[in-house]
Amino acid sequence: xxxxxxxxxxxxxxxxxxKKGLQEAAAxxxxxxxxxxxxAFQNLQNYMKELKLSPKIRKEGEVHILAVIKPESLTDFLxxxxxxxxxxxxxxxxxxxxxxxxxxxxxxxxxxMRAFINSLKDADKLPTAILLYNSGVKVAVKxxxxxxxxxxxxxxxxxxxxxxxxVEYYGLKELLAVGMISNMYxxxxxxxxxxxxxYP
Numbered sequence: 374x375x376x377x378x379x380x381x382x383x384x385x386x387x388x389x390x391x392k393k394g395l396q397e398a399a400a401x402x403x404x405x406x407x408x409x410x411x412x413a414f415q416n417l418q419n420y421m422k423e424l425k426l427s428p429k430i431r432k433e434g435e436v437h438i439l440a441v442i443k444p445e446s447l448t449d450f451l452x453x454x455x456x457x458x459x460x461x462x463x464x465x466x467x468x469x470x471x472x473x474x475x476x477x478x479x480x481x482x483x484x485x486m487r488a489f490i491n492s493l494k495d496a497d498k499l500p501t502a503i504l505l506y507n508s509g510v511k512v513a514v515k516x517x518x519x520x521x522x523x524x525x526x527x528x529x530x531x532x533x534x535x536x537x538x539x540v541e542y543y544g545l546k547e548l549l550a551v552g553m554i555s556n557m558y559x560x561x562x563x564x565x566x567x568x569x570x571x572y573p
Contacts, residue, residue, distance in 0.1 A: 374403045379413065380436060383530030387413040388420050389553060395424075400445045409435045464568030466502045467493065469509035474573050486512065489573045490519045494526050501567065504560050505552070506536035510543060513551050520550040527551055534560060 377394045379387035387408050394404050406428075408414050414437040421428050421441060428441035473482025474489055490512060493499075503526065505513055512519040513535055527533050533552030540546050540554055564570060 374405060377404060377406045380407055380409045382408070382413070382528060383410060384413045384416050385532050386527055386530050388416055389527070389532075391417060391420065392553075395441075395443055395447065398443045400443055400447075403440060403442050406439045406441075408437050408439075411437075414439075465498075465500050465571055466504060466563050466567045467500045467571045467573065468504045468506070468564065469512060469573060470507050472508045472511040486573065487519055491522045494522050494529075499526065499529060499531055500571070502532040502534065502563050503552075504534050504536075504563060506539050506560065508539075508543070510535045510539045510545060510549070514545060514548045515550040517550075523551045534563075536560065 375394055375398055377390050379390050382390075387406070387410070391404075391406050394406070398404055406417060408417060417437075417439055418428075418430075421439065424447065426441050426444075426447075428439040431438050431440075469486075469490075471482075472486055473479050474485035475482050503523065511517075513523055513533070514520060523533055534555035535549060535552050537554045537556055540549065546554070
């Protein structure tokens with residue numbers, strides 16, 4: 374049995390973890406998902422329903438537990454972000470289109486981008502999502518301090534998406550440390566529905 378502990382995490386982090394756990398599980402394997410957030414619990418139930426799964430639900434103290442067995446037929450996975458309401462306190466997204474910030478010296482640009490991402494996690498008002506495309510996907514690569522900062526943001530419930538075409542182009546599929554590989558449809562949806570977009 375696989376246990377996915379999402380206690381202390383806000384949506385969409387629990388749903389992203391649930392999706393990853395289901396993808397990695399073998400058919401017939403039981404998965405338990407733990408959350409202590411009522412909203413995340415409701416969203417997890419809705420996500421399971423859309424996947425046509427019927428988890429057994431119990432509660433231990435403040436922790437909701439959803440137990441589900443992965444069926445043989447489960448191959449398609451919906452995007453978890455569509456099951457999470459946008460936080461009322463946040464109406465912006467960050468779109469990172471390069472691993473360097475600004476135009477000019479590349480070395481300086483890389484330093485500035487690292488400083489921006491490492492500072493963003495401490496901002497008073499966090500974005501709804503972070504979109505990475507073109508060479509921007511490189512900031513989510515294993516072994517970088519930016520990937521660690523992005524992980525902190527994802528743990529706080531910020532959705533992080535990397536352009537699948539870009540990841541393939543740069544040969545980084547096995548090197549991504551954080552977030553989800555996404556498509557242009559999802560990224561376009563976030564851009565067109567955001568209150569405003571920050572381009573560092």
